[in-house]
Amino acid sequence: MIRRRNRYLLMRHGHSEANAQGVIVSRPQHGLEAYGLSPEGHAQLARLVDDWRWPAPTRLWHSDFLRTTETAARIAARFGLTAHPDLRLRERDFGNLEGEPDDRYPTIWEHDARDPDHCDFGVESVTSVAERMVAVIDALEREYRQETVLLVSHGDPLQILLTAIEQRPLTQHRDRRPLMPANVIALA
DSSP: OOOOSSEEEEEEOOOBHHHHHTBOOOSHHHHTTSOOBOHHHHHHHHHHHHTOOSOOOSEEEEOSSHHHHHHHHHHHHHHTOOEEEOGGGSOOOOGGGTTSBGGGHHHHHHHHHHOTTOOGGGOOOHHHHHHHHHHHHHHHHHHOSSOEEEEEEOHHHHHHHHHHHTTOOGGGTTTSOOOOTTOEEEOO
């Protein structure tokens, strides 16, 4: 394992309108200004901040999609932080499946399990997602020391990041237990 200068907490956004509607929203033209947190997502975050069990974050970065921005704003308010949007933390682009029912995800994940470089259906490859997500941590490692950094992102990118950090084959990113909405995990 690489010894990091900072401590990292990874968080998936709270339950969103896209989750509630069972629809894939992975492109900026849909995710930046719509499909924010659902009422359930707001309730999840209220419980989460009231019962925070992790080290207090001292820095906060997030995807610029509405659901992650709203999540980050709630955490930032709780800890008196500035929330910094970072495009590299965006949702994985699911290409032609945009707007489709979310029961189509397994189709992509089956392809991922065979080839992390595939772009079938116009999706962003697992390799590309891993590179941009790891680049965020690399940049923060160069800039900060002894901070507790919270990264707020999306399910697939976080799964892929964890797989990359563990130095496991990227084809195995769906083998790990998925992060549920409003879930936080500390990097080892």
